[in-house]
Amino acid sequence: MSDRQISNKELARRTGYHVNTISKWRSSKDMPKLDQSEIHALCRAINCSVEALLGLSSIDEAAPDDLINGVELAGTV
Numbered sequence: 001m002s003d004r005q006i007s008n009k010e011l012a013r014r015t016g017y018h019v020n021t022i023s024k025w026r027s028s029k030d031m032p033k034l035d036q037s038e039i040h041a042l043c044r045a046i047n048c049s050v051e052a053l054l055g056l057s058s059i060d061e062a063a064p065d066d067l068i069n070g071v072e073l074a075g076t077v
Contacts, residue, residue: 006046014045 008026012019024030034042043053051057 011045015042 008019008022012022025032039050039053043050046053049057
């Protein structure tokens with residue numbers, strides 16, 4: 001596993017969401033309804049900017065200050 005990838009299990013551990021919830025999000029079977037603080041917490045957990053999480057920029061295009069360790073969801077581009 002690349003240092004830029006994170007498993008569903010690890011993301012669930014970091015965020016407190018159930019691993020099945022994470023799996024549904026990743027497979028687009030269910031989309032989360034998160035408030036602003038939850039979005040920021042998720043971004044901290046996967047070390048990306050809000051813009052990258054929402055698909056408004058890529059992880060690679062995000063400003064270095066927006067990324068902590070450059071982690072992205074496993075299996076994403």
